[in-house]
Amino acid sequence: MVTQAPERPVATAVPPPSRRRRALPALWPYLLVIPTVAGTAYLLFYPLIRSVIISFQHFRTGELIRGGAAFVGLDNYYDALGSAEFWAVVRRTLVWTAINVVLIMVISTLIALMVARLGKKLRLAVLAGLVLTWATPVLAATTIFQWLFQSKLGVVNWLLTSIGFAQFDGYTWFADGTSTFAIMVLLVVWQSVPFAALTLYAGLTTIPGELFEAAKIDGATQKQVFRDVTFPMLRPLFGLITSLEIIWVFKCFAQIWAISQGGPDGATTTLPVYAFQVAQSLHKYDLGSAISTLTVLILLAVLIPHLRRMYKHEGEGR
Amino acid sequence: MRRIPLTLAALSVIAFSVFPVYWMVVTAFKPTRDIQADTPQFLPLHPTLEHFETAINSDGFGLFWRNSLLVSLGAVLLSLVVALLAAFAVARMRWRGRKAFILMVFIAQMAPWEALLIPMFIIARDTGMLDKLSMLTLIYFMGTLPFTIVTLRGFLAAIPEELEEAAQMDGASRAAAFRKVVFPLLAPGLMSTSLFGFITAWNEFAFANALIIKNQDDRTLPVWLSSFSNVFGTDWGATMAAATLFMLPVLLIFLILQRRVTSGIIAGAVKG
Numbered sequence: 001m002v003t004q005a006p007e008r009p010v011a012t013a014v015p016p017p018s019r020r021r022r023a024l025p026a027l028w029p030y031l032l033v034i035p036t037v038a039g040t041a042y043l044l045f046y047p048l049i050r051s052v053i054i055s056f057q058h059f060r061t062g063e064l065i066r067g068g069a070a071f072v073g074l075d076n077y078y079d080a081l082g083s084a085e086f087w088a089v090v091r092r093t094l095v096w097t098a099i100n101v102v103l104i105m106v107i108s109t110l111i112a113l114m115v116a117r118l119g120k121k122l123r124l125a126v127l128a129g130l131v132l133t134w135a136t137p138v139l140a141a142t143t144i145f146q147w148l149f150q151s152k153l154g155v156v157n158w159l160l161t162s163i164g165f166a167q168f169d170g171y172t173w174f175a176d177g178t179s180t181f182a183i184m185v186l187l188v189v190w191q192s193v194p195f196a197a198l199t200l201y202a203g204l205t206t207i208p209g210e211l212f213e214a215a216k217i218d219g220a221t222q223k224q225v226f227r228d229v230t231f232p233m234l235r236p237l238f239g240l241i242t243s244l245e246i247i248w249v250f251k252c253f254a255q256i257w258a259i260s261q262g263g264p265d266g267a268t269t270t271l272p273v274y275a276f277q278v279a280q281s282l283h284k285y286d287l288g289s290a291i292s293t294l295t296v297l298i299l300l301a302v303l304i305p306h307l308r309r310m311y312k313h314e315g316e317g318r
Numbered sequence: 319m320r321r322i323p324l325t326l327a328a329l330s331v332i333a334f335s336v337f338p339v340y341w342m343v344v345t346a347f348k349p350t351r352d353i354q355a356d357t358p359q360f361l362p363l364h365p366t367l368e369h370f371e372t373a374i375n376s377d378g379f380g381l382f383w384r385n386s387l388l389v390s391l392g393a394v395l396l397s398l399v400v401a402l403l404a405a406f407a408v409a410r411m412r413w414r415g416r417k418a419f420i421l422m423v424f425i426a427q428m429a430p431w432e433a434l435l436i437p438m439f440i441i442a443r444d445t446g447m448l449d450k451l452s453m454l455t456l457i458y459f460m461g462t463l464p465f466t467i468v469t470l471r472g473f474l475a476a477i478p479e480e481l482e483e484a485a486q487m488d489g490a491s492r493a494a495a496f497r498k499v500v501f502p503l504l505a506p507g508l509m510s511t512s513l514f515g516f517i518t519a520w521n522e523f524a525f526a527n528a529l530i531i532k533n534q535d536d537r538t539l540p541v542w543l544s545s546f547s548n549v550f551g552t553d554w555g556a557t558m559a560a561a562t563l564f565m566l567p568v569l570l571i572f573l574i575l576q577r578r579v580t581s582g583i584i585a586g587a588v589k590g
Contacts, residue, residue, distance in 0.1 A: 028411065029416070032406055033403070035399075039460055047438050048437070050441060051433065051437040114331070115328075125328070126331055126332055129336045132339055136338075137540070137568055138523060139543045139544055140342070140561045140564055140565045141338070142544070143546060143558070153353065153554065155358050190338070194335070247428070257527065275432075276432075276436070279439075280436075280439075285436055296430045299430060
């Protein structure tokens with residue numbers, strides 16, 4: 001892929017070397033980024049545009065096989081926005097995102113603050129535990145959680161039964177919508193906390209210790225120290241992690257699909273799962289694409305401030 | 319006295335984070351009758367390898383392992399080469415369109431990948447790439463490329479340009495200066511970046527699930543693992559052994575990376 005320099009000495013070439021040398025630096029950067037631009041164009045922008053186009057077409061199994069899809073304007077969007085099911089899914093997605101992100105941020109902050117106060121040995125043990133959780137692949141985690149919450153042999157039911165909740169003897173968690181939803185939340189929070197907690201802890205360690213000492217001398221309580229010193233210092237980091245978690249939780253797909261495929265009775269169907277179901281199971285690729293586009297638009301409202309912050313930061317740098 | 323609640327909190331965080339993984343490994347090593355005991359046994363008192371044998375000898379295990387390895391390595395190598403070129407152009411050269419290019423990379427990094435499931439399926443179908451591992455490789459390449467560019471560019475920017483210039487002044491060509499001076503300094507960065515990319519590709523589920531449909535021999539490990547009940551039924555020992563084997567390479571990589579883990583992740587977003 002790298003353009004090789006010619007084997008023969010440059011001096012024998014017809015154009016004078018001085019001109020060559022001037023022309024090369026101007027072209028090189030463009031040659032170097034061609035593979036990236038081409039890859040991004042074909043593997044990212046083209047599918048994105050294709051998805052938008054399909055959302056304006058009638059595109060079902062027939063069109064998939066024969067081609068020649070007809071444009072139908074906004075019909076798919078009217079279909080999606082006009083169905084009560086879509087709005088139920090939107091509501092569920094927002095609830096899902098809110099519950100998860102709030103839990104993740106609160107727990108991570110508490111853990112980060114806790115780790116900062118621990119002695120060396122215990123601190124290393126907690127950090128190691130978090131890294132272990134973080135290293136667990138999504139699909140390994142979904143399998144483990146299905147085993148933990150298994151009805152007859154699952155260790156969770158055994159634990160709940162033995163501390164007195166007899167109704168959990170042989171309880172089938174994955175047959176009920178609410179309990180499946182709860183397990184999903186538990187799983188996603190369990191998987192997401194390590195990243196947020198480790199990053200926040202890393203941020204905490206960059207705050208100069210004098211600030212805390214000064215606050216203590218002034219007689220500030222722990223609550224005040226957090227509100228007036230720690231949080232303002234970490235605000236950019238909080239903003240970054242929160243937006244990342246919103247994005248990740250909002251578009252979370254693998255966990256849900258691997259465990260429940262959106263069930264039971266759609267109790268865990270969030271927007272990405274819904275779009276895939278509509279396209280893949282009902283073969284309504286057009287409606288699925290419209291839902292995908294709407295999903296992205298909702299997410300974009302969160303994404304743009306984040307993107308602008310990163311780009312601004314980029315402008316200040318080199 | 320005041321430290322007791324703190325210690326308890328720390329211990330419970332450790333318990334919550336470690337127990338699920340611990341339980342997976344312990345279950346994998348326990349004989350079936352211990353797994354099915356009325357009272358769970360928290361220690362593997364009669365350790366056995368039978369479940370690992372069942373998992374490894376199950377239909378197609380070697381094949382899926384190979385597929386996952388091929389796809390992940392292919393994607394990582396491709397993205398490393400392409401990203402290195404782009405990172406060099408961004409970190410070391412000034413040119414019109416550089417800012418727009420950086421913005422494109424950031425947009426690509428933030429792209430809603432799950433929204434591409436449907437068009438990717440249709441494009442793969444139209445171009446005869448459905449059920450092909452090469453299509454997955456390309457998608458994982460694109461999935462890891464932006465992150466790789468951003469981090470490599472960071473590593474490159476940390477290496478003083480003067481080092482290269484000095485080498486060039488000593489008569490080395492720009493390519494030679496890069497190969498002999500910059501590349502050795504960049505090697506740790508290349509290593510950790512590619513390992514992160516490898517993990518991302520190794521763990522990916524959504525596209526592997528959507529694009530490998532008819533040709534079941536081309537499945538990757540995550541998709542195979544998601545259908546464990548079809549493979550192992552209620553044999554939880556074998557299921558947990560399979561999950562352990564799937565997790566093993568990722569764990570090894572994390573051990574190799576150790577300290578880089580946090581700093582690398584802050585630089586860019588890697589997550590399934």
